Amino acid sequence: MTVNTRGITRLTALLGLGAFALTACGSGGDSAEQGSGESAETEAAETTEEESSQSESGDAAASGSLTIWADANRAEVLNEVASDFESDTGIAVEIVQQDFEEIRDQFVSQVPTGEGPDIAVGAHDWLGVLVNNGVVAPVELGDAAGDFEEIAVDAWTYEGQTYGLPYSIENIALLRNTELAPEAPADFDEMIQMGEEAGTEYPFLVGLDPNESDPYHLYPFQTSFGAPVFGTAEDGSYDSSQLAMADAGGEEFAGWLAEQGEAGVLNLNIDGDLAQESFNDGNSPFFLTGPWNVDGAREAGIDVAVDPIPAAGDQDAQPFAGVQGFFLSAQSENVVAASNFLINYVGTAEVQTALYETGGRTPALTESFEQALSEDEIVAGFGEVGAEAVPMPAIPEMGAVWDDWGSSQAAIIKGDGDPVELWQKMSEDISSAID
Structure with a gap:
């Protein structure tokens, strides 16, 4: 893989400052409050001068090494990138393959001991845990931030700092069997009407759980009633002191859930696997799901389209967006090289497109995002819905929400x-758990 770097000179100006800031962050404190501004500027200038000199001589920081944790899909692409990076800089990169589901907890436990990696792949909603444990450092994207989809950068921003180089955006949308439903529905009621007129076993499918429902998949309908989980602060970040779904919109949504349960439209006995199987068998024209179920539908001979999620309330239905990316260890001893690797290599269109082609997730880099949308109408459908989605809350308090939220939905x-x-009781329990 050939990587077109974006100008090491531009990067070193911000990385010189980033090197100091990240060192300060490693102690878990606020980097803005540590050391004098004068000394920081001096060190930044020295680092910038040194790195610029090395860059011009073709020997950019040719010392040390980097260790990167990645799952199997990402490791395949990163191995090629690492080879290019080592050839260009002289810095060896070791890709250590990890189970994605274990990366966050292993990172939290190993970084403080000095045994963790310099870089790891992960999901943006891990940030609250990572930041609160002092194991992750900001990534100074600088001007490169403008090259990514806004929602991707927003998702990796926590308390005013950006903590990751995003590479993919993932969200659910409405999958439609075009033979059974030639047109997209305008709203939820029209979708159910179209499903009933199709004469299939189910007018609409979504995978649920008999005890936990599925707040993630039902969230777009909840937002259409004006009931987001949390309110937001002036800077747009989630504010855990505002449990917004406890308001009137949430209660209205609860009433709607009860109606759909009584009508059999929401069926807790249909889990994700059964919903997928039923859609692929042609038993429903509509399936609320993610891109991970598209290939199965196509293999089953279903001509599919991807549509916006129809609103059940009087506002837009907005799903959660999950943004995956790469983050830095607060204990990395090679911050400049790690940042160089992320911004000038992983952050290029070549690599972002390669990651998309391997994992099937919509790219976060706008150039790759637009290319993918122009080449694949399915990706375009999910991408258009994702552009209007809301980032999954990354604040630690979100961990106190899921259990009561899901069990209460199921009971309703x-x-x-x-x-x-039931909704009011849920809200009280969640507020108590957060407090």
Whole structure:
């Protein structure tokens, strides 16, 4: 793979400052409060001068090494990038393959001991845990931030700092069997009507769980009632002191859940696997799901289209967006090289497109994003929905939400009590857990 770097000279100006800031961050404190501004500027200038000199001589920071944790899919692409990087800089890069589901916890436990990697792949909603444990450092994207989709950078921004180089955006959308439903529905009621007129077993499918429902998949309908999980602060970040779904919009959504449960439209006995199987068998024209189920539908001979999620309330239905990326260890001893690797190599269109082709997730880099959308209408469909999605909350308080949220939704759908009272009880329990 040939990597077209974006100008080491531009990067070194911001990395010189980043090297100091990241060192300060390693102690878990606020880098803006550590050391004098004068000494920081002096060190930044010295680092910038040194790196620029090395860059011009073709020997950019040719010392040390980098260790990167990645799952199997990402490791394949990164091995090629690492080879180019080592050839260009003289810095060896070791790619250590890890189970994606274990990376976050292993990172939190190993970084403080000095045994963790310099860089790891992960999801943006890990940030609250990573930042609070002091194991992750900001990534100084500088001007490169403007090269990425806005939602991707927003997702990796926590308390005013950007902590990752994003590479993919993932979200759900409405998958439609075009033979059974030639046109996209305008809203939820029209979708159900179209599904009933199609004469299939199910007018609409979404995978749920009998005990935990699935707040993630049902969230777009909840937002259409004006009931986001949390409110937002002035800077747009989530504010855990505002449990916004406890307001009237959430109660209205609870009533809607009860109605759909009673009508059989939301069926807790249909899990994700059964929903996928039923859609692929032609038993419903509509399936609320993610890009991970597209190939199966195509292999089953379904002509599929991807549509915006129809609103059940009077506002737009906005799903969660999950943004994957690469983050830096607060204990890395080679921050400048690690940042160089991320911004000038992983952050290029060649690599972002390669990661997309391997994993099938919409690229985060705008150039690759637009290319993917122009070449594949399925990617375009998910990408258009994702551009209007909202980042999954990365704040640690989100961990106190899921259990009560899911179990309460399930109880409401089953008709186990008054929906508003059940929702109010859920809100009280979540608020107590957060406090």
